[in-house]
Amino acid sequence: MFLTFNSNKMFFMFILFFSTLVSISSNSWFGCWIGLEINLLSFIPLISNSNNILSSEASLKYFLVQSIASINLLFFIIFKMILMKNFEMNNFISIMINSSLLMKMGSVPFHFWFPNIVEGLSWFNNFILMSWQKITPIILLSYYFNNNLLIIIIIMNSIIGAIGGLNQTSLRKLMAFSSINNLSWMLFSMMISENLWIMYMFMYMFMISILCFLFYLMNMFFINQLYFINMNYMIKLSLLINLLSLGGLPPFIGFFPKWIIINFLLMNNFFFMTFILILMSLIILYYYIRILYSSFMFNYLKLKWMKIFIKNKIIYFINLLSMISISGMILSTFFYL
Incomplete structure (x- = not known):
């Protein structure tokens, strides 16, 4: 049963990656829609799991939202072909x-x-x-984007993403x-250059993969678990x-692509947008x-017996990946020179 589940999961993951290639390599909007x-x-x-009610509910919600976005996309693709002239x-x-593509990637105001x-x-x-699920919609958006709409969406993404996380206790939210x-920075990097967007996306995937792996290892879903559990300080340092x-x-390395975007904004006199993006990044850094x-300062003795045992090899591997993040200043220095 375990082997069957794993093989099925690997099969669907292969189809998932293949569908992205279908969309981004298609030369027609219908091909892109089929890939989506x-x-x-x-x-x-x-994502669906019959043993977990939350997963089943999430898969149903995801299906409904993505179906609505796909129907809208298909309708306006046909509309565009009819009214081409x-x-x-x-x-x-x-x-x-x-709007249909922004809904697919979970952007404001469809977030x-x-x-x-x-x-x-x-x-x-x-x-x-x-x-991964953001790659296809962003690439399709780069083919046919409305400049004024996208600038408004970037500002809204930055503000909602920063303020929305202030009162959250769930790590997943x-x-x-x-x-x-981060989607606001991705969209702006896509408007500047395809290469800059690819660099930002890979760096974002690298950082978020380490965090998701750490939370998975420690089985953490809420902020208060970081306070209570007597975990290894090396893991806290990686976090x-x-x-x-x-x-x-x-x-850190996450600053490097943002610094390039800020430079471009200042060179092109987008001072208000630069102010908004930096201010919202500061709010995110605050929480x-x-x-x-x-998590570093609290020492909750009542739950001191709760201890997570993680193999040393895994801790060393996570720390090695985390050390790559510190190389951001070196990259920035060479780029400036």
């Missing part, structure tokens, strides 16, 4: 196609499904939803709002480095540091 549908139908079996409708069609679905998923499925905030890197604090400070 294959992606949806392969991700549903990965009508230039007056082009602006409206581009806004509606962009309400995202934190709710994240709450019902395992850490591995969360990692896929917050990283916290990561979801952090993902919404510190990767959370601050994800927030974009300068010595990251609040969590980390409490």
